[in-house]
Amino acid sequence: MKKTFALVGAGGHAKVIIEIIEEMGGEIAMINDTAPIDNLHGYTVTQELPPPELPVIISVGNNKIRKKIASALPNIFGTAIHPKANLSTRCSINEGTVVMAGATINSDAVIGKHCIINTNASIDHDCVIGDFVHISPGVSLAGNVTVGEGTQVGIGSSVIPGVNIGKWVSIGAGAAVIANVPDFAVVVGVPGKIIKYNQ
16 A cells, blocks of 8 residues: 655655655645745645644654654654665664665664654764754765754764764864864864854
């Protein structure tokens, strides 16, 4: 039986999720967005909210907006995992999360709700990823890394084993994180250094 989803959000991130669902052999019943667009990759975009019985994937890249939408919808949430992602049978992926092509999630890693594990990201053993996190393309997390809620780990960055990254942190592109990072910090560079804090 084919899995059927509604998407909420009709931007670039939605384009990728559409193709993942198609590769999974699933169906897209509707796409919701308030933007003045009526079609995305051949699917109708509407301002009507999905009915409560229809599983939703929030196809919005912004972590804060994804959290806001998730708290407002009464629906259950699906997951979208590309068939060309490399997943351990011993990892755990929670509702609403999307895993892109080429991503690797290794043994005993736990991925929270409504996360984005983007193209060719690598999450090694025993990592714990909080809800609403975005692990960007080409990120490498070594074993036993913890990433707190809402954090964005920037494209091509890397994190050494055992590091704890707090909530709503921003890790810059290409950064090398070699020490624990407190909540709301903005980290850039090699090695990574805190330059400011998110408001």
